[in-house]
Amino acid sequence: MGKLVLIDGHSILNRAFYGVPELTNSKGLHTNAVYGFLNIMFRVIEDEGADYLAVAFDLKEPTFRHKMYAAYKGTRKPMPQELHEQVPVMKEVLTAMGVPILTKAGYEADDILGTIAKRCAAEGVEVSIVSGDRDLLQLADTHIKIRMPRTSKGTTEIRDYYPEDVKAEYQVTPIEFIDVKALMGDTSDNIPGVPSIGEKTATSLITTYGSIENAYAHIDEVKPPRAQKALREHYDMAQMSKDLATIRINCEIGFSLEEAKLDSLYTPEAYQYMKQLEFKSILQKFGEDAFASSEMEKSFRLVNDFGEAQVIFDRAQRTEEIGAQLVIEKGEVVALALCLDGTSIYAIPAVGFLTGQYLAEELERLMEVVPSVTVLDLKIQLPFLKNHSRRIVDGIRNAEGNRAVMDAGVAAYLLNPLKDTYGYDDLARDYLDMTVPSQVDLLGKTALSDAFETMPEKALNCVCYMAYTAWKSREILLGQLRRHGMMHLFYEIEMPVIYSLYHMEEEGIQVRREELKAYGERLQTQVEKLEQEIYAETGCEFNINSPKQLGEVLFEKMSLPGGKKTKTGYSTAADVLEKLAPEYPVVRKVLDYRQVAKLKSTYADGLGAFIREDGRIHGTFNQTITATGRISSTEPNLQNIPVRMELGREIRKLFVPREGCVLVDADYSQIELRVLAHMSNDKNLIQAYRQAEDIHAITASQVFHVPLEEVTPQLRRNAKAVNFGIVYGISAFGLGEDLGISRKEATEYIERYFETYPDVKRFLDGLVKTGRKYGEVKTMYGRVRPIPELKSGNFMQRSFGERVAMNSPIQGTAADIIKIAMIRVDQRLRREGLRSRIVLQVHDELLVETWKEELEQVQSILATEMKRAAQLQVELEIDMKTGNSWFETK
Structure with a gap:
């Protein structure tokens, strides 16, 4: 007779919603539950070699069980809005795939599933019920398999239950499982249960007596005394709970195997939904049949x-x-x-x-x-x-x-x-x-x-x-x-x-090929040196690139503090190791090893592949990648060269001008802080910029209440961290981590900052309010940054959205300004007949390969066009340097 797969619609959607990371399509529709549901459905169909498929959903109106329980205690917990909006979408997708959707007024989905499963099994059909609800285990028999998926971080595992599997895991038969559920109760299913009886006691009672009724018939023998007293006083509640927990298997619902017959799920209509939902991996499952010829193609x-x-x-x-x-x-x-x-x-x-x-x-x-x-x-x-x-x-x-x-x-x-x-x-x-x-x-x-x-x-x-x-x-x-x-x-x-x-x-931009090769050889020597030093200090040889092996060496063999063990081993992420590095030199060497190894693989080895016959790297600059409007660089990424280590900074020595030229680097000074001063209209911050050049020292003086001349380097560093942290919506926790101070101290720093610059606080709070109200924020030039995270039900997502709301208008405005400057400098160089050209744009800086005889004119163009790119309440300032390599200009 074939195989029938029945899916508990709301249950699997719910499992997928909480198991798959938050997803939205380009129009802001949440899609993670639908995505997870479909992947589970495709997997089960393939596993089973299914011939028939149907999905059951609860209806919105109360079922008889809800009505029974309403007199006792409330209703179910409301569904999150992000999940609620996906239910009709899921039904539309299933309909487009030709999958029957089963509902029945007055019955829950599990009653429909139970009725159809028992009916079909009696006719010789092998049935698989897919649900995340343990209630369905009561339906397991020799011809009905209960499949329970569990999705975590996008990965799904499915456990199968026949009667013997239920017995092995829960010590009771599928029918006895009803009584266990009735005694222990389930608030998520509106089953009150018996007070003071938990799962362990309920299981013990039913394995001993077989049913609630038999246990009550032997009430004087029931142990422990607490359970005896509870069952004696609340037997009526136990019986009501059992009725609520029992799935009906005789619903009056029509069902035809023929209507549930699986043909192709990959229909043209379903294909359109996959495109709208932007499920690229699922789209790959669709063959040529999905592409119905349109009238348009006739033209x-x-x-x-x-x-x-x-x-x-x-x-x-x-x-x-x-x-x-x-x-x-x-x-x-x-x-x-x-x-x-x-x-x-x-x-x-x-x-x-x-x-x-x-x-x-x-x-x-x-x-x-x-x-x-x-x-x-x-x-x-x-x-x-x-x-x-x-x-x-x-x-x-x-x-x-x-x-x-x-x-x-x-x-x-x-x-x-x-x-x-x-x-x-x-x-x-x-x-x-x-x-x-x-x-x-x-x-x-x-x-x-x-x-x-x-x-x-x-x-x-x-x-x-x-x-x-x-x-x-x-x-x-x-x-x-x-x-x-x-x-x-x-x-x-x-x-x-x-x-x-x-x-x-x-x-x-020109790169010295031979020197790049020599640089790679130096890096390899340094990698090997660090490798031997790490082996010597740890007392063993191991794969330093293996997080698992590294974690075992550091946190087990060497017993370093702060080890956080996960399913795959100890975390050796950079933030974990950075905390240990000041106290443990071997950890600093591991971090250095990682940086040097990356320098070699990504830059010394990687850059060589991009040098063309003219001796120059012609990278790709992307305009439509970042959400803030910043330009990004790929093939290769020249905007992310690590400069923390001296070896990293030395890469820039290899980037040189052509013969007869020098490199001129013009870099905006603190452009995002200046944008913040302008957009917030904070008079104190504006005045601070107007009265002196060192904004960080002034902020330190005002925030920490010391005379400007008494600001120490440490106070200035702390003020600098707060200044830039505010731009990025930093939290007290994040600032504390950056400065190595307590969260309380960091909170005090931030509060003092906002007391000093109150309009900055009002401005940033206003951005968050705007983001919540309109779902987006804008730069000074009108660039839109949508922030769907602000409406998320997840606290971490909302917090991220708040930081985005505060930062995007500032960073985006800075990106707009550098683009304006870049356009004007590029056009003036050409319009005035100069041979000098912009060769790199890295965040807030422009690098110009300048013919020596044009140096003064190029410097004038850069100064004029970059400073005049925007009219702010504080002047735009640039740092300009000249050199025979990119390194010399920094």
């Missing part, structure tokens, strides 16, 4: 003929707006996506006379004449659009002319900076209410250039969706940017900075 055209392409380009030049994207693979143009309107959508592969260069030139012409051109990702195309890039920054186009080209991906990033991708499928889902297959969905790992040969229809759809979503999303994105007050941010900062980032990538 897609593959253009291989040169003459036909020319006709299309001529027509495009006469349109008002187009969507376009040069498709780049392995540094080459493989196709052009082009959309002229809702029915003229083209994929033009680079074949024959339609070369990549030709397609790029045609797109450049369109950018010259078409009033509105929208692309998905502009920066990746700029290496092939050099004339376009040059004309923009040389000022041939005016400010309004710049608006002809729009990057839809960057616009989507501004509207929601918490996402990790802004591809055409993301735009379609988030702004067009369309669910379309992504490139990976369509092509898998096949390169698009190959796909035009091996799977032309899928390649066509992929490229055409790029063009269509770019074209269609333009006005929607602009409308949302306008409503959020981010048009100026988009057009005057984010769009121009695309060109500056491209110029920086194109320029690259």
Whole structure:
């Protein structure tokens, strides 16, 4: 007859909700319970080789059990809002998958499960019930298996129970389990139980007497006396509890095995839900059947003929707006996506006379004449659009002319900076209410250039969706940017900075290859030296890179204090070891070993792979990664070079200017504190900046009530930690950890700081209130930072959200200012005909490779444009240094 899987809907959702870390999609919907439920469901179906599937849910209205118990004591604990909102979503997903949802007015889900399980088992069907509720164990028999998942940190274990398993774990049979539950009670299930009888006593009574009734019949023999007295006085409650605990197996509910027959869960409708919920790992389970052909695809055209392409380009030049994207693979143009309107959508592969260069030139012409051109990702195309890039920054186009080209991906990033991708499928889902297959969905790992040969229809759809979503999303994105007050941010900062980032990538920075190799050899020697010293001090050889082995050596063999044992061994995280390092030299050597080993692997060995034939590293600078608006660096990450150790700082010696040049480094001084002073309008902090240069000494003087000239280096360090800590929403605990003082002392420091700068306190509190009210905060330039964590039911998540609310407007404003400075410096260098170029942007600093004869002019440009990038109530200051290596400029 086959195998039937029955799932206890609310129970498994509840288990998943508390077992899977908090997840939200790009629209702020909590999704962790749905995600966990689906993974459990897929696993069970696969384990069982199931033929049939159904899910039972409780209804909202009270069941007869609720009504029985209401007279005795209240109702169940309310469901968390984050879980409550996922219940209807879960039901919609199951419906889209064709899974029957079973409910019955007046009955709970377990009654429905019990009825159907017993009915089907009697007909020869093997049944598996999936639930986190132990009540269901009473249903176990030779043909009914109870499967109980337990999810923790995203990992699920499932325990199976037949009657013998119940007996082995609980010492009672499945039927006797009802009586145990009735005696001990269960407040989560509204079962009162018998006062003074816990699980251990209840189990002992039922193993002895077999049932509550038989125990009461032998009441004078019941032990211990406390249990005898309780059962004698509350026998009526015991009987009511047993009735409440007993699952009904004779509900009047219709059920057809045929309706529960498992076909494919991976339907086109379910695929759309997975896209909306952004379950990327689950999406991979869907095959080609999920991609139902849309009406839109009937308008897609593959253009291989040169003459036909020319006709299309001529027509495009006469349109008002187009969507376009040069498709780049392995540094080459493989196709052009082009959309002229809702029915003229083209994929033009680079074949024959339609070369990549030709397609790029045609797109450049369109950018010259078409009033509105929208692309998905502009920066990746700029290496092939050099004339376009040059004309923009040389000022041939005016400010309004710049608006002809729009990057839809960057616009989507501004509207929601918490996402990790802004591809055409993301735009379609988030702004067009369309669910379309992504490139990976369509092509898998096949390169698009190959796909035009091996799977032309899928390649066509992929490229055409790029063009269509770019074209269609333009006005929607602009409308949302306008409503959020981010048009100026988009057009005057984010769009121009695309060109500056491209110029920086194109320029690259020179690295001494041979010296890098020698540096790696020095690091290897240091690694080996530290390794031998650690072995000598610990008295044994072990794998220092193994946290398990290191923990055993430090906390067991050497008996160091502070060992925190986890399931996988002792924690050897940096924060744990840093506390021990001052007292135990071997721990300091372990930390040094880790840093030197990382320097070697990541930088000495890693950087060499990125040096091109011109002797320069051309890194990638990312605009749409960080939630605060900061630029990030990858391939390689040049913004995260460790400088705590002298060996780390020495990496910068390898970054040098080309012959005839020097490096000029201009670094904003305390820009985030200056932004805080301005945005908070705190008169004391503003005055402190205006009266002297050393803000940390002034803060120490005011906070610790000592004359400025008597501020000690230690007091200044403490004030500096508070100054910067306040910007990042530091807690008393965090400040105490940083300074090595008690939480009480740290609290006093923070309180004194806010007494000194009261408007800072009001400003930061106001940001948190704004974040709670609107779900987001903004920078001075209108950049939005959503903060869904503020509405979390988890205290730690809410606390994190509060810190984000306080920090994001400050850090984000600083990021906006450095972008403005970068744009202006880049454009002036080019506009004034200089050969000097920006080669690195690292957080608050710009590094310019400067021709020696242009040094004075470059220094003047940097000073002028960086200081004038924003008009604050306190002046922006920069530290500027010149050197023959990056090291010398620091």
